[in-house]
Amino acid sequence: MTTHIRQRSGLVLESPFIWRARRPGSRHRLFCFPHAGGGASAFADWVPALPADIEVVAVQLPGRQNRILEDPATEVGPLVRDVTEALGPLLTGSFSFFGHSCGALLAYEVAQLLQAQGGPRPDRLFLSAQPSPAAAALRPKIHNLSEEEFRAEVMRLGGFDEEVAVDEDAMDALIPTVLADFALWEQHAMTMGPLLQSPITVMVGETDVRAPLETIEGWGDHTAAGFEQRIFPGGHFYLFDAGTDAEVFAFLAEAVLAP
Numbered sequence: 094m095t096t097h098i099r100q101r102s103g104l105v106l107e108s109p110f111i112w113r114a115r116r117p118g119s120r121h122r123l124f125c126f127p128h129a130g131g132g133a134s135a136f137a138d139w140v141p142a143l144p145a146d147i148e149v150v151a152v153q154l155p156g157r158q159n160r161i162l163e164d165p166a167t168e169v170g171p172l173v174r175d176v177t178e179a180l181g182p183l184l185t186g187s188f189s190f191f192g193h194s195c196g197a198l199l200a201y202e203v204a205q206l207l208q209a210q211g212g213p214r215p216d217r218l219f220l221s222a223q224p225s226p227a228a229a230a231l232r233p234k235i236h237n238l239s240e241e242e243f244r245a246e247v248m249r250l251g252g253f254d255e256e257v258a259v260d261e262d263a264m265d266a267l268i269p270t271v272l273a274d275f276a277l278w279e280q281h282a283m284t285m286g287p288l289l290q291s292p293i294t295v296m297v298g299e300t301d302v303r304a305p306l307e308t309i310e311g312w313g314d315h316t317a318a319g320f321e322q323r324i325f326p327g328g329h330f331y332l333f334d335a336g337t338d339a340e341v342f343a344f345l346a347e348a349v350l351a352p
Contacts, residue, residue, distance in 0.1 A: 103140040104133060104151055106159060110179035112151040114140040119148040121216075121349045122188040124180060126196030126203075127151070128222075128330075129278075130271030132158035135193075142342045146350055150183060152176060152199075156270045165273035169281045173202045181212075189217045189349050193332065194303070195278045197223035201315070205286050214291050217348065218316075221296040222304045222329050225311025226283035232308075236276040243275075244268055250303060250329045285315070292319035294348065296341070298331030299324050 104112040112133035123143070125136040133151035140149050154172070156165030166172040176199065184207070192200030197220035208214055224232060235246050247268065293316045295309045306324065313320035323344060327334045332341045 104137060104149070106153075108179055109155075109160060110153055110176055111183070112153055113183070114149045116145055116148040120146040120187060122148045122150060122183060122186065123345070123349060124183075124188060124190050124200070124215075125149060125151045126190065126192035126200045127154070128194035128196050129274035130157065130267055131193075131196070134158060138338070139342070142338070144346050144350065147346065150180075152180075152196075156273060165270055166277055167273070169202065169277060172277075173199065173206055177203050177206050177210075184213045187216055187349075188213075189219060190215045191219040191221065191345070192223070193221040194223055194329070195274050197221055198226075198278050198281075198283070201289075202283075204289055204291060208287065208289060208291075214289075216291065218289070218291055218293045219296055219345065219348075220293060220312060221332065222298065222301055223295075224304050224308035225314070226285075227311045227314075228308035230283075232303075234279045236272060236279050240268075243272060247271055288317040289315060290318050292316060292321075294321050294323060296323045296325065296332075296344075298327040298329060298337075300327065301329045301331070303329050 103114040105115065107113050123139075125133075125139065127133065127135045133153040136149060136151040143149060153160060154166065154176075155163035180203070190200040190204060192198070200218060201220060204215055204218055223229070235243055238246065244264070293312050295312050297304050297306065297309055299306070309322060325331045325337050325340060327337050331337050
């Protein structure tokens with residue numbers, strides 16, 4: 094029997110991989126894949142901010158929050174298969190994938206596996222703050238930096254609440270999971286698979302040092318169904334900035350609910 098734990102955000106733990114904010118009668122389901130080290134609660138504010146016609150499903154990965162006692166994933170293939178299987182019962186009707194940073198790569202890989210299996214496919218992939226695979230392969234790796242250098246690089250990107258960023262104990266607990274995610278994806282050799290039959294929208298902050306504007310156009314080579322870019326004010330974590338977040342919500346709502 095599935096255990097349901099309600100979070101104050103409206104998201105409910107439905108299975109190890111799924112936190113869901115049920116909205117009976119909604120027109121569209123938006124699956125959200127978090128950034129490196131991030132948990133499903135990263136999308137807590139999305140539930141009240143998005144229209145009632147959109148049901149938010151946040152993916153929870155091992156090694157964080159309610160799964161903190163589990164080891165983070167060390168291989169992409171098994172992780173993709175596990176996530177795809179977990180999402181399967183909810184892949185009905187109209188749905189899209191949103192992934193931020195490393196989460197964008199996971200969203201893309203899950204879409205690839207679904208297509209290879211002949212399963213349902215997302216109406217659209219929203220890939221956020223992540224260079225195309227070809228561009229990412231040329232980017233300096235940070236998972237093999239010293240602990241001090243890695244922490245400094247991650248802090249430079251932002252994304253941590255201020256009270257967490259200044260709490261040494263909290264950061265000591267968080268950094269190993271962030272590092273594990275960077276190691277997972279930086280060591281994964283992404284290949285050019287069959288073109289997706291879902292359109293791709295790349296979203297990026299105009300000053301993102303991890304995903305400069307010139308590195309995102311290559312995502313257009315991975316789909317046969319249309320490609321577009323949307324640039325927002327801000328850096329790598331633009332979507333959590335006050336003001337910009339409302340712009341992100343409005344864009345997503347219009348994109349997924351358009352006739």
